[in-house]
Amino acid sequence: MQEPSWQVEKKKILTRLSIAIYKMTDEQLIALLHLFKDLDLKQNEKLLEIPRPKPDETFGARDRQLLIARFFLLINQLQEADLLKFMNRYEQKRFAMLREFPRVPCNISLDLAANGRAINCFATDISAGGMFVESCESFTMGQSVSICFSLGQDQLPLKLKGSVVRLEHGGIGVKYESLTRYQIEILKDLINRLHRKVSTQFKVD
Template sequence: MQNSIWQAEKKKILTRLSIAIYKMTDEQLISLLHLFKELNLKDNEKLLSMPKSHSDGVVAARDRQLLIARFFLLINQLSEADLLTFMNRYEQKRFAMLREFPRVPCNITVDLAADGRAINCSAMDISAGGMFVESCEPFTMNQAVSICFSVPENQLALKIKGRVVRLEQGGIGVQYESLTNYQIQIMKNMINRLQRQASSQYHID
């Protein structure tokens, strides 16, 4: 690839990665570190070392920022071939994470807060990465929202920050942002329960 074209393409890749990295959970950041290790980068052992984490797997805020800074140092040192290889593996990993827990139908009452408004509505389907919320209220693309709902089996109130990524007549698609490992596990358990309930409805003895 010609140098000028490659520099422009590299800038696009770095911008895209920057946005994605800052939104990643601790679990996803560790997964990204493993992708760098797969490249067998020499003289970068210190940058590739694993950060310390608490017993629940959460990385301390300071260590999280240092880890993100290390990512940018590594990315800027990659050759054209290594960066393209990394992006290919990153896309495969990202797709796998999105497909690991598919969207399932539900009927969950949620409290949605946006721009000072508090809206009581229903989630019609849910996944580990987002949900579709039924609402006639006006929203805009990329609008920040907060979602609060109860998890029946735990009797917990789960509050999640998100962003509007889809606008449809009668509702919006919301993508979660910055989930903790604890929240991710709760979501996975709830989705598995919903899938079992859906399967049992169609089970014939």
């Protein structure tokens, strides 16, 4: 007997959340708890209380496990509409948290268009908010640019709009402008892959 489609989808969501939550920092766990605040969970007010660690201290292992357990108690009690609402906010928050991460080193060949010029250059680091592009060309602060680069043989090139927010010798800092949901998802996947690659290279056995 097959499970209802929603139950199958719910299992997928819970599995995905389980992997993500166990990797979060203490600060990210507390930030995630705030996402439940706007949901109608009055019967779980005790679970929604925000932990208050002392300044410059992190949770102990037991406190962290208790906080994670609270997440899964809350998530398992959500109805379909509330769980989908929570996941939508989680995705937005996840990207916001990703923007706070340091830039990831990379070596991405790209085409940059500005003022009718097309320039082939390289991005040397990338984040969810922008990238640094090596170039000997002249640019001005606030200048609009278009960026296009390949993601792989079986994927369409990613095209982004941006503006120059930093001028340095040998390159420019570009901030993305007006990202679509599709572009956000592609960037998240790319940055996560690059981050794992860098972590593996510098992993100490």
